[in-house]
Structures are given as C-alpha cells and as structure tokens.
Amino acid sequence: MPSTKTNTIEQYCSVCKDQFDMEVVKQGSSKGVIWLKCPGCQGYLPYMPEENEETEDSAGGDAANPELALEDLDIENAREYSESDTYEVGEIVHHRSWNDYGKVLSKDELPGNRKTVWVQFLRQGKIQLLEGVE
Ligand SMILES: [Zn+2]
Secondary structure, three states: OOOOOOOEEEEEEOOOOEEEEEEEEEOOOOOOOEEEEOOOOOOEEEEOOOOOOOOOOOOOOOOOOOOOOHHHOOHHHOEEOOOOOOOOOOOEEEEOOOOEEEEEEEEEEEOOOEEEEEEEEOOOEEEEEEEOOO
C-alpha cells in the first residue's frame, strides 16, 4: 500500500499573513534550505529550522560610512570658502551660501589647469569646488 503521506510543515506566510500547513517541495541534502509551498498564495518560501544558534547581534551597525558629523569638524578653524583661495587636504571649510561645513578630501584638476578640491560637506555631501581662481 503506497504511502501518500505528504510532508508538511506549519509556517507563517508573510504574504498571506496567515499560518498554513505547507507542503515540503524540496528538501536539501544535508544543511540545505527546505522549501515550502504556501497553499494560499502558491508561493515558495524557505523553511528555517529553529535550531539556529546564530544570534542576530546587530547592535553595532556601524557600516563603513564616510559621512561626517559636526563634532568631527573643527569648525572654529574653518575657513570661509572662496574660489580664489586654495585649500589643503584635511582643511575645514565653511560654505557661506549653503551655511555648510565640510572637510577637504582631495585635490583635483580640471582641463584647462583649473584647480579644484573635493569637499565632503555635512549636508550637501561630496562636492567638487573650484579653487585658486584668479
Ligand atoms: Zn502565502
């Protein structure tokens, strides 16, 4: 007598927002993901065994983000940006029109010997400004 027992696992479907006895459609060999088919939306979703020891410790969450914070900038020594001045890498500048502080990241040159500096501003982001304009 053939065994018609279907292998099902009860799981919550976030699409249907309901709990179902889902049919196991594909079972990985050893540590593979078990795929379940939702009878509600007919969608496939992975079944995650609960014996997962990995704790979701995402307390740090500090991605490599070059964003500046105001306290990182020595704004007391910031120089007013003027395109006729020249700036050094690491220097803090204040852009009067934007009322924004930034730090000179690097220097660059445009065609025609026009000198520029790349400045990471607090609010405006990374912006290329002219310098040494006569
Ligand atoms: Zn569903």
